[in-house]
Amino acid sequence: MPFGRFSTPPPPPPAPATTDLAFLTAMISTAVVGLLVIQCIFISRRKARALQPSPAVVRRSMSFCSAACADGPMPDHAKMSPQDPIINAVVLFEGEAPTRAAVETAILPLFKFERFRSRKVKIHDEWYWELLPSFDTKMHVIEESFQGVDMDDLFRQLEVWSKKPLHVPTEAPPFEFALLRNESRRGPSAVICRVNHAIGDGVSLANLIPYVFKGLDGQSLPTKEKFSRRETGFMPTLRNPFTLLASFFKVLGTPSTAFDTDVGLTIPDKKQITFTGRRSIVRIPTVKLSFIKSVKNAAGVTVNDVVFAALAGAVHRLRVAMQDPVMTDPLSGSKVRTRALMPVALPRKVGDTVRGLRNKWSFASVNMPIGVKGSLERLHAAHATTTALKNSPIVMVQNMVETLVGARLPWSVAKQTAYDTFVRHTFVFSNLPGPDVPITFAGKEVSGLYMVFANLLPQVGALSLNGRIFTCLVLDEEVTPGARDLGKYFIDELMDLADRTGLNVKKEDILG
Structure with a gap:
């Protein structure tokens, strides 16, 4: 029939169904492959960031000894509790303990050292110190009261504390100062410096004494150079x-x-x-x-x-x-x-x-x-x-x-x-040798020092x-x-x- 002014052209032939199916399949395949590629890139970059931190993250690998302390040095069948080795340095006072605010101020010089500003992290079975850009320093001081009239009463408290894990969260530097306040006001008090052994050994911690302790005149103690030889x-x-x-x-x-x-x-x-x-x-x-x-x-x-x-x-x-x-x-x-x-x-x-x-x-x-x-x-x-x-x-x-x-x-x-x-x-x-002169901590004269380690x-x-x-x-x-x-x-x-x-x-x- 010839096309006229009022004639209607015939409709175009329908597209084969296979064309739509192929297009849909191609779209889905492209999306799936794209997602897989993106996921692979994301995972690889995440692993790379873990092994090679961004410039904003400072991460240092631990020595074998520090890593062993961080992981827990004994097998599970040894039943160590806590698993982490905690060094307890007990600072004794004849009477009333220093205030919490004074302790918080006294320990501020410790944060000059990286390990007191770092947390432990384990990546692919390897241990690292990761420097924290900021954290609440006050959470590293905890306070507890007890009633006691003599050293025996105090040391019963210390026996309990020597077996406690650290109270600070795992994402914080692994140390704390426990202030044991004697409410009787007649017996001795104490501050326990509790440090995960991964931070340092006894000599390292002894070398920190001039940073947190002072002489009776309030002046700083001289730094010992005994272990600085070549x-x-x-x-x-x-x-x-x-x-x-x-x-x-x-x-x-x-x-x-x-x-x-x-x-x-x-x-x-x-x-x-x-x-x-x-x-x-x-x-x-x-x-x-x-x-x-x-x-x-x-x-x-x-x-x-x-x-x-x-x-x-x-x-x-x-x-x-x-x-x-x-x-x-x-x-x-x-x-x-x-x-x-x-x-x-x-x-x-x-x-x-x-x-x-x-x-x-x-x-x-x-x-x-x-x-x-x-x-x-x-x-x-x-x-x-x-x-x-x-x-x-x-x-x-x-x-x-x-x-x-x-x-x-x-x-x-x-x-x-x-x-x-x-x-x-x-x-x-x-x-370990300590100071050969009287010392103070947080404004109070120290009457004794003990090292307590539950091994x-x-x-x-x-x-x-x-x-x-x-x-x-x-x-x-x-x-x-x-x-x-x-x-x-x-x-x-x-x-x-x-x-x-x-x-x-x-x-x-x-x-x-």
Whole structure:
């Protein structure tokens, strides 16, 4: 039919259905592929940001020792609680404690150091310090009241606190200051500086004393430079390849050596040692540093030797009093094998706000002369052990093995190795020098300093302050009956040492 003015053109032929379906399929496929590409890019960028933080995030990798403390150094079957190792530095006051505001002000200098402004983060099984741009510094001071009339009442509170995890949230720097206010106003009070061991070792924390403590005149204390020596001058024995090789094999063999003799400080079946949660703080009577130095000079040893040997003697006397056949047998001395893990700090810079806080140390396995008969003989045995340690590269080798080998092991293997090493020993012994002058904290004069650490093994902490040595043991009294008598036996050992070295002293000349 011809088209006319009023004619209607025929409709166009319909498009094939397959055209619409192909277009729709193409659109969906493009969208799906696009989403997958975007997701892959997002994930890859997220991982890249985790491993390589943006310029706004400052993140520093932890050393193996710090990372082990951050992750928890013991395997789950050790039942450590809390899992994180918390160092408790106890600052004592004769009467009323400082105010919360004064404590908040006193700790402000700590925030100069990066680790006191950083949180722990774990990324792909690796631990880092992540610097926080801002956080509430006041949340690091907590306050609790109690009623007490003497040191025993206070230390019962400290026993509870020594087993508590930190109260600060996990996204905050891992430390806090606990202000224990005695409401009775007649007994002692305390402030506990509670620091995750990942922040630093004992030497690092001791080097912070001039930043937060002051003299009686309100002036700052001088900074100790004891550990600021150059590392290259500390390693002459590393040049002997035979000594290095012997130390290397000794370090590797320590986790599989024979177990120590049972002297009533741990459960007899040492393979089953766990953290029971029962921990008491046994205070050793405070002694005068001048007396310890008199014994040191008379015997030709060191202050550390005297304290270490006197502690071994106290345990020996306790076991004799309990008629332990291991000690009462005349031939037992050569059969008794007891060792202590002694943390030895390695040289580091002092005052560096980035590297000033370190975990640069290793445990040394040292013989503890609990089985040796005679106070002077125990002292000479302790001196021989520590002298050999100072002339040996074993601590440096131990640290290198931990850094180069331990850091590349799975955490489960590293933790089991730490456990196997611990349970073969009897004690952990730590001794640190403090200020030799009176000090104040937050405007109040300090009457004493204690280091309290709830460990898998009985832990000894000795700190000196203003001419006195403050020593305590943290242990399980159910495992060690009579542990409260160790203080008495410690003084008896010192009295015997004074007599045998020709010192004419009375007990009041010893007690600080």
